[in-house]
Amino acid sequence: MLGYLEKMKKEQEMEKRKDTTKKVAVGLGVGTALGAVAGVLLAPKSGKETREDIANKTKSAVEDGKKLVSEAKDELENKVKSTEQNVQEKVEEVKEEAEELIEDTKKALDEKSKNV
Structure with missing residues (x-):
């Protein structure tokens, strides 16, 4: 029972840390954005x-966003291909093992029927 309570307490502490980290990250992002806007204005x-500075920074941010999305897409596609290949390899392994098991079972049944 004590182990369970300690585990629950640790989980709650971890959630608090995650929540605090998220809040700090959001605050940092908002502060940076506000600082940039204030600096430009x-x-x-x-x-x-x-206006030209704002337009250029906006274009730059959009280009950076597109680049990040493209990189994430490429990485996801690579992971999907890798996973598909791994699954196909496992299917082949299981198929071969099943065929061997079937063959062994047939041999065992043949031997049993000869002995009967």
Whole structure:
């Protein structure tokens, strides 16, 4: 019973740590975004330069996002192919083992029927 309670306590502590980590990460991301926006808007540039900066940063962010999505897609496709290959290999192994088992069973039955 004590082991179970200790396990539950550790799980709760781990969940608290995860929650705290998530909050810190979100806060850091929001703070960074707000800082970037404030820096662009408060920079001593003309409105035209500021709009160009915003457009360029937006394009850059979109390109980076596309690149990340493409990389994730490629990685996922590679994992799917690898998994398919592993599954096919296992199917072949099981098929061969089943055929051997069937053959061994037939031999054993033949020997039993000869002895009867």
